[in-house]
Amino acid sequence: MVVLSIFMFILISFTGHQGGNITHGEDYLVEPLPNRVKVALGYEVFEEKEIVLSEDDWQNAVLYTELVEPILNNNCVSCHNPKKAKGDLLLNTREGIETSGENAPVVMANHPAESDLFKRMELPREDDNHMPPDGKKQPSKEEIALIGVWIENGMSFDKTIGEMGLEKSLFASFFPKTIETDYPDKDVRPPRRTVSQRSKRSDFMWSLLAKLPTI
Template identity: 50%
Template structure:
């Protein structure tokens, strides 16, 4: 019985579109038939079926709510408007079919049709908010327009750490809270609480959701808040939903360290003994000299969203910069055909990480069409130095990672013509150990393989 209940519930996204189709078809048919009245019987049948499938949609929606962990506060608006819409569809049927209900005969049919469209619009909008998050339809609007319409504007919280001040920064207030606010609160906050979980305030985090506590001190693997973040992206339990912006690996590392430290809500980073390396990725970077001067117009939101949907991770270098960092860390099957998805953002890419993917030398012609590419990582792929000349005209390319690839000693001669290249990483490649440390003036070769000298304390047993 439980299996049948879950199956019927999951049919809701399919069934819910049927009453919309019947109502809209009825409106169009009424408008075209208002003079000849040839389809009177068909109209009444359409509205009857609109009511029947609306009831089915309400039942399947209720089953979905029961089985999928939605809180009642999340679904109640959509549920009640769905029930009202179902009742209204039967009212349309009776209005058209019968002359016995005096109250209905007093209402103009066109007015009822408009009211029906308003009801399905509101019901659909509230359903969209459940599926895609609050404000899904209004999210692309400019901030000024949102404020003018009275729509709350979501404010991202920056993580303002510096090399000089990171130790004194409050671990929760200045690092963990911004991460949760920027990546989780849109679905688990004051306006929406999926799974009856809110993460915008300390008390709500400790209270947990409908399944109980989501965080266990010093136990990340036992904390649902953490395990859902690191679960495979395509599984039902992964959070945030795959269509939303994901936590970066640096943010995940901080979240884990915070839980291991006992998830404190006060105290500085230094007071909890956390290492600086966890927070270095959040330090401000001087991009003015290293990266090209930003002269491009802002990137359309649809272009960025389309790329993210392919499984690639895309992020801005900074809040005020148009430049993008793209990595295939979550898409090891990335190959030449996948570059088609990047075409709309080619001019914006300054950092590209295709390491550990399935690319080969055929990727070079595409890379040669990224005019602002500055940092390129091709490590642990099938590329060689055959065709690498395709990159020689990239005037901004400064760092090139070719670790554990099939490059040969011919590489160094080819790199001499790269105008801005400063460093090339070749650790793990089949190159002579006594190869050049500097290809040309300003271009260094990093062979890796670093070792640390032993010191006396290494042999001390504590």
């Protein structure tokens, strides 16, 4: 009976693990771990790239290098790289984006609606074909929209935003966030003495005077 119970436990654990692999990916147990732990376990770590445009120089930013590439790196490359190419798709290089994949190409210049990369990102999370899969880090709706803008405008890998003639409003969420308040920008003076403080000072002076010898 004990042996049967152990066998059933092992069987349930195995099938549960396999189900998790299918649903969330083979590294779903490792995904939440800190990067240093992943490295110690032999997993390749892709450091997240910050996406911030300069208000003064945004038009000179290369759209792919400074926006599209970081979006793919932060959300897709962990599953689509030379060591782990799910669906035979590589998203870490230009060549990989243009030619790899089981149903290559996954992107079609000027046609985001026909590009599998964009279509899968736009699908609802509960859809089995949605990418990245549930349980993985998800791009924001602004980042997904920008992938569509990039494809729709020729899918250039070297043109700047200005050269592509794109409007500033498309990049509003990628500028540094500023915190505004209703308070005036003035120096705050130190508070004046309160009545009680002045009263204590006066009492102290009178006590000193009372101690002076009379003539």
